Amino acid sequence: MEYLIGIQGPDFVLVAADNVAASSILQMKHDYDKMFKLSEKILLLCVGEAGDTVQFAEYIQKNVQLYKMRNGYELSPSAAANFTRKNLADYLRSRTPYHVNLLLAGYDDADGPGLYYMDHLSSLAKAPFAAHGYGAFLTLSILDQHYRPDLTREEAVDLLKKCIEELNKRFILNLPSFTVRLIDKEGIHDLETLTSGAK
C-alpha cells in the first residue's frame, strides 16, 4: 500500500515517499509526510503499522537529538542506522514488536552519502538504491537496469519519475502524489511534489 524509494548518487541521496495515510479501504489523508528529520542531514522514512510508525520514528528522532545535546556533535548516518536497527532488534522478541519498514538516508561529511535499508525483522543493509512496499516489486528491476553510481541529480529524479510512471501504470492502488527530498552536503532540500495518477 505504501511506497518508499531511495537512490544514492555520488554526492547526494534522493528519497521519495507516497502521501497517503490509509485506514482500511479509505484514504484518510492525501498529504501525509512519512519522512522524519533526524538531524540536519539525516532523514528517516518510515512505513508500516499505523501507530508503530510514528511512535518508533519519533522515538529514534528524539534520541538522536538527545545524543547531539549530550555530546555536542551529531550522530553519523551509519551510527544512526545502527542505533535504529538495534532498537528494532531489541523490541523484536518482546511482547510489543514494532512492525515498521524503514529507509534511512543521510550525508556524512566524512564518508559522503549513505542509504540504509531496514525492515521489520531488523535487518540492515547499506544499498545504492532501495524501495519498500508492494511498489518495490514493480520498480526494483527498473532501478537495477538504469542505475549507475555516477548519476547526476537530474538523472536521479528522472529515474524516480520512471519508477512512479510504472506504479501508475501497473499498481492496483492509486498513489496520487509523492513527497521528494534530496540530501547533500548542504542539508535536506525539498523538491517538487510529484503528482500523477488521474490528471
Add this chain to the structure above:
Amino acid sequence: MALEDICGFTDTPVHAKWFPTSLFEDSISSIHLTDNCTFGLRKPKKSEGNGGIPMDFFIPTLPNSASFNHRPLPSPPAKYSAMVRRPFPLSHGTTTLGFVFQGGVIAAADTRASITPIHSHLVVTSSGSGADCMLWERILAREIRLYQLRHRRRLSICGTAKLLSFMLHPFKGTEVCVALTLCGWDKGVTAATNSGPKLIYVCSDGARLQGDVFSVGSGSPYAYGVLDRELRWCLSKEEAISLAREAVFRATHRDAYSGNNVDLFHITAQGWIGYMYYYRTGALFLCCL
C-alpha cells in the same frame, strides 16, 4: 481518579504490583502521567503503619482493565494478529464526521455514536467500543484539566491529541477499540500557524492524523461520498450544517450499523454550540459559549 494521586497511591508498592512498568516497556503508563508534581518527598507506605494489614485490602477497584484482570496476553503478541484479526475491515458500528471550514469546525454523528464536549473549545466524536470511548474521554478530560491547572494555560489541540495517542499506545494489540476525532479551536497559542480550527483523528491502533475532513465508522465511506463532492472552505454556516446532516443521513440510510438521528456540534472561537436534530427538522437543543 484524582484522589489516587492526592492519597499518594501511585507511590505504594501495591501500585507497582498492579501497574508494573514492565508491561509498558516502550512508553509511559497512563497512570504515571499524573506524577509530574511529586517533589520526591513521598515514600512508599509500609504495611506496618496499618497494624500489619496488607495494603491490598484498602485498594479500591480501578478502571484500568488491561492490568486489572492480569490475564496473560495472548502469545504471540496480538500486534501481528491485529492485522488479520477481523474478517472485514470496518467494525465500528456508527458514522461520525468532522470538517473544517471558514466558520470553524463542524462535528456530526448519528446518535449511536456520541459527541462529548471536553472543554469549552474541544469536542470529541467517538466510535468503536462505547465503554472504551467513555473511559478514554474521561481520562483525557482529566489529564488536560490537570495540565491546565499545573501550567496555567490550556493544552493545544495538537498536544491533546499527542497525549491521548501516547496514553493509548500501551493498549495497542489488546481489545481496546477507540477511534476519536478531536474537533476544536486553539485560542491564544503564540505560533501563528497553530491557532484556529483544528481537526485531529486519534485511534487505538496508534494513528494520529491532522486534517480538514475526517469521517470514522462503518458508515464513513458513504459519508465521504457526500462530503467529498460538496465540501468547500467557503461554505456558510447554514450550508455547512446542512451538508453535515446530509452526509450523516445518507450514511445512516445505507449502513446497517448506523441510524437514529443526527447530533451536530459547531465549534468557533467563542466555543461550541450543539444541535440535536430529530426527524430531520432543526431543533436547537443545548448550547455552551
